[in-house]
Amino acid sequence: MRTRTEITLEMDRWIVVNRRTQKCWCSVCAQDVQMMTIDDAALVAQVNSRTIFQWAESGTVHSSETAEGLLLICPNSPNLN
Numbered sequence: 001m002r003t004r005t006e007i008t009l010e011m012d013r014w015i016v017v018n019r020r021t022q023k024c025w026c027s028v029c030a031q032d033v034q035m036m037t038i039d040d041a042a043l044v045a046q047v048n049s050r051t052i053f054q055w056a057e058s059g060t061v062h063s064s065e066t067a068e069g070l071l072l073i074c075p076n077s078p079n080l081n
Contacts, residue, residue: 026074028062035064035072036080045080055079 024035041061042049052073056063062074073080 022066022072024064024066024072026062026064026076029074029076033074033076036075038071038073041073041075041077041080044075 022035023032025031026033026035036044038049038052041052045052052061053071055061055077056071056073061077061079064072064074066072
């Protein structure tokens with residue numbers, strides 16, 4: 001007699017981003033928010049950094065540039081949620 005065993009796996013994915021936060025003004029949200037770096041935003045959106053740059057250029061994500069030239073991304077951007 002044969003026995004059949006069925007295994008069901010359920011998986012959740014958690015992303016923990018440990019970063020130094022920088023509070024900046026988001027002109028789209030009209031408030032100060034804890035902005036993310038390009039790399040952090042890419043991890044959250046599960047895309048590469050170049051895609052985040054393209055989204056920032058096209059206005060798909062909310063972005064702000066620091067005085068040092070660092071591009072920061074608002075975590076409230078629609079593509080990141």
